[in-house]
Amino acid sequence: MCQDCGPPSRRSFARFLAAGTGLTVLTACTPEAPKAGTPSSAVPPASTSPSASPTAARATVAARPAPSPTKAAAGKPSRFSLTDPTSPWLIVNKHRPLAPADFAPADLVRPAVATTASGEAALLNSTTAAAAEAMFAAAAADGVALVLASGYRSFAAQTATYNSHVAARGQADADTASARPGYSEHQTGWAFDIADGGGACGFQPCFADQPTAVWVKANGHRFGFVVRYPWMFHPITGYYYEPWHLRYVGVEAASDMLQKGVHTLEEYFGAGAAPGYA
Structure with a gap:
């Protein structure tokens, strides 16, 4: 989710999309806020394997009512959890908050990659950091400049950001511009935003056509x-x-999604859609 997309460009994006859909914009733009929070949880060895087999984790979330399996998820035995924030298959969305809500990875590191981020925003969990380093190096070998624009974001930082949106525009509108605290993938260390070496179309729809995104x-x-x-x-x-x-x-899950033509984690793991907060 974006770190530093200013209100004009994001609102333009929202108007552009809403004009064709008639839907309320549900963006994930959450500018970086002051650093806070101390990592407190460790990543189990089983959840840090980049090549872990993409077997569905439905049996690990028995406490949650299971949705009907999708074609992509059906028939897969359990391997990783969809709710444990130390799991690479964690699903965080507007129906599935982090537990605990103030989770912070214990193994945050600064990857050896080009970055425009500073402080906590330049950090990732160790597994994601290693994979990012390999990917950035491969891109560079192909003449493509990848830049880390925003990585980890603590619960405290997300709280400050979200509350500033609520104070400025009310909660309903804030929910279209910022993830609620405890609902952001950035808090897990498993996700980050990228830019290109020249900063073209940063956090704008046109970024999709830049060589980096392609x-x-x-x-x-x-x-x-x-x-x-x-x-x-x-x-x-x-x-x-x-x-x-x-x-x-993980490599096998990401590759399996591509091979099967499955675009979202919700579909791949049969977790159900989450268009708005439950």
Whole structure:
């Protein structure tokens, strides 16, 4: 979700999309807020394997009412949790908050990649950081400059950001511009936003046509990444297209999604759509 997209460009994006859909805009734009929070949880070895087999995790969430399985998710035995924030298959959306809400990864590190972010926003969990380093290096070898624009965002930072939106425009409108605290993928360390070396179309719809976004969309799966909020899948993900927002799920899961033509984690793991807060 975007770190620093200013109100004019985001509102333009919202008007552009809403004009054709008649839907309320549900963006994930959450500018970086002051640093806060201390990591407190560890990532189990099983959840940090980039090449873990993409077997569905439905049996690990028995406490939650299970939705009807999708074709992509059916028939897969359980491997990773969809609710444990240390799991690469964690699903965070407007129906599925983090538990605990103030979760912070214990293994946050600063990846050795080009970045415009500073402080906590330049951090990722160790598994995502290693995969990002490999992906950025491969892109550079192909002549494509990837830049880390926004990584980890603590619960405190997300709270400050969200509350500033509520104070400025009311909660209903704030929910179209900022993820609520405890509902942001950035808090997990599994997700980050990218930009290109020249900063072209940063956090704008036109970024999808930049060489950086084109390369990542075609090659991200090789390193375990998916574009988390794809074009025209906002009724499922709850967020409009963000070609800059990448999410680590592991090489085999990301590759399996591509092979099967499944675009969202909600569909792949049969977790159900989350267009708005439950």
